[in-house]
Amino acid sequence: MQQFGRRADENASLGTDHGHGSLMMLMGGNVQGGKVHSQWPGLEEGQLFGPGDLAVITDYRDVLAEVCLKRRNNPMVEQIFPNHQSTIHGFIK
Numbered sequence: 001m002q003q004f005g006r007r008a009d010e011n012a013s014l015g016t017d018h019g020h021g022s023l024m025m026l027m028g029g030n031v032q033g034g035k036v037h038s039q040w041p042g043l044e045e046g047q048l049f050g051p052g053d054l055a056v057i058t059d060y061r062d063v064l065a066e067v068c069l070k071r072r073n074n075p076m077v078e079q080i081f082p083n084h085q086s087t088i089h090g091f092i093k
Helices: 060-070
Strands: 017-019
């Protein structure tokens, strides 16, 4: 998982840093690999979030919650990510 994403449009300082566009890679046993697990949010008017950010498709907390549950056998996801209702996407068998 990278530290911060990129924007689709320039920000006020003419840069494209610190946006929502990002990626996360999972490697290891039982990972449903060999493909991209996402949908392209698009760059057209109405598809971007706010002024120039890619729409978030998968919340990073969902991916990390699935790792906690399935790889670490740790059911304490609500304590790790308080106030977040995690969705399990099936990235890990």
